[in-house]
Structures are given as C-alpha cells and as structure tokens.
Amino acid sequence: MINSIPIREEAGSKDVEKEKDFDFFYFVQQWPGAYCDTERSCCYPTTGKPEADFGIHGLWPNFNNGSYPADCDPNNPYNQSEISDLVSDMEKEWPTLSCPSNNGTKFWAHEWNKHGTCSEHVLDQYAYFQTNLDLKKKADFLNALKTAGIEPNGTFYSLDKIRDAIKSGIGYTPGITCNVDASGNCQLHEIYLCVDTCGSRLIECSLFPDGKCNSEIEFPSF
Template structure:
C-alpha cells in the first residue's frame, strides 16, 4: 500500500513538472470598446467604467507546437491576500468586463488558476500579476497606435497599418484578433505579443497564429 501511494505521488509530481514546462508567454490585451460593442455586451466593474485603454486579458504560457498547459496545480488556488498591494493597479490595468458587475477577483482568480499555476516554476502568484502589469505598462499599445495616427474613434484602419504601427514603435510583431460588432463589422479586439519563458522581455513570436480579421477593421470608441 505504501509503495502504491508513493508511486502515485511520484507520478503526480512528474505530471506537474511536465505541465509547468513551457516555451514562451502570450501577453494578451483587449480593447474594451470591442468587448462591449458585440453581441456578448459587457458590464463595467463595480468601481465604474474603466479608462479608455487596452486592458490585460492574461499572461499565458505556451508551447512552440501551438498548444498550451492549463490548470496545472489545483493545490495552489488563487489567494487574493497575496496581491493586496497590486489591487489598485489591477483595477486600472486588468479590469473585468464580465456580467454581472463585479470587483475583478473572479477574473483574476480564473487567470491564475488556468494559466498562472502553469508558470509557478518561474513566477509565484504575486510575481505572475506584478510581472504582467509591468509588461503591459512597458509596451503601451494605445500610445503606439495613437502616435501613428490610429485612434479609437470608430474609424476603420487596415490590419497592416495597425501591425506596422506596433512593430515600428515597440520592435515586435503583434498578432491581432478581431470580433464582430452588433452590426457584423470586423473590429480590433485583442492584441497578442510574445514574452520569453522567464517573463522578463518581449520576443518575436515563435508561432504564427491563424488570422481572424478582415483587411480593414474598426477601432471603436469606448
């Protein structure tokens, strides 16, 4: 019986060790105007409407083969007490838009449990969130676009101009994801940039994702 239990523990540790190995991160940011102007709609956080800026969706470990680990350690669930010093930044840069309105804890918990636990070998819970916040501030997507004359005013811009504006200003090629507004128009929804497996620096993405955008897309108001 003891041998059997020891074997189970060893296998569990092996699975966790394997699942926590990954090749790079996706830093994913979403435009709130596109989340709200869709058939899914949105709700503002309990503290009110976020500022008009890209909000963090998550920092996602990935493998070069295109797949990714998830929910790697149920024994390390999200603990809000570990990020008390980050809450004000989280509310500003990582706001929830899910309904009904809430304070964001459920969203942050979901991101940690699904993605953060798979990067525990590199980033503990506090580091996972603080690192993501630093990366978001460092890249400043909205600033890069506005400097290139691309503004969230409901106008349409080419995919190429958006991609080139970010790469030209920040040095890294983004992957752009679109959704559809309530009228069916393609609009800028999420922007992916790649980060090395230590979470310390941006890199060129080693994987090319399938495009889901029209050649010309809307950048809606928020």
C-alpha cells in the same frame, strides 16, 4: 514565415499537456470598446467605467507546437491576500468587463488558476501579477497606435497598418485578433506579444493565433 494557430476559446479549451514546462508566454491585452460592442455587450466593473485604454487579459504559457498547458496546480488556487498591494493597479490596468458587474476577482482568479499555475516554477502568484503589470508598462499599444494616426473612433484601418504601428512603437511584431460588433463589422479586439519563459523580456513570436481579421478592421470607440 510565422505560423498561425487557431485562436483559443478562453472558457472551454482543454488542450492540456502533463508537462508543466513551456516555450514562451503570450502577453495579451484587449480593447474594451471591442469587448463591449458585441451582441453579448458588457458590464463595467463595480469600480466604474475603465479608462479608454487596452486592458490586460493575461499572460499565457504556450508551446511551440501551438498547444498550451492549463490548470496545472489545483492545490495552489488564487489567493488575493497574497497580492493585496497590487489590487488597486490591477483594477486600473486589468479591469473586468464580464456580466454581472463585479470587482475583478473572478477574472484574476481564472487567469491565475488556468494559466499562472503553469508558470509557478518561474513566477509565484505575486510575481505573476506583478509581471503582467510590468509588461503593460512596456507595451503601451494605445500610444503606439495614436502616434501612427490610428484613433479609437470607429474608423476602419488596414490590418497591416495597425500591425506596423505596434511594431514601430513597441519594437516587436504583434499578433492581432478580431471580433464582430453588433452590426457585423470586424473590429480590433486583442493584441498579442510574446515573452520569454522568465516573463521578463519581450521576444519575437514564432507563431500567432488565427486572428479572424479582415484586411480592413474597425477600431471602435469606448
């Protein structure tokens, strides 16, 4: 049986352990339609409205007990000059939706500083961001869902059907988390996959976040 853990609050969690080693990564992508369709709303990046596709949220080291390391090396902060040739791909595959509108640097810096530094003994800064982009190619969630007849058009679908579609299309069981739109409807927000500690291979998850999903959830348009 796969265990469930409380979904992390990305802005405020401080469940930090001193040990920098970890047991696996979560690779997380978010659906922009769900991010934007809340009371908080969103702002498109300065490069324009992103494509209607899942975007990278991040690659997060985790422990098997449900905790995770964070902010492991303040002496190795985000340095965009080290990844300059990746930025154009990151703008497409890892767009920011936070307000006010910005170029994504703050989002990427947060992901590296909080999560990436905890894997720097495995992935340096360049490898961390390249690995995220490589995993995005392996995990085409939108195609997997559309192949199963699940379209982002505001329709409600069975949570089990969405999970099964991802498992069939990608080959691994996903974790799914939901948020609530401005009308109070439960909607598909993020999809989690697990990755080995080298960041190179998808693996089955031993535990998932508490997705806060109903049995039927909306797949909103974007």
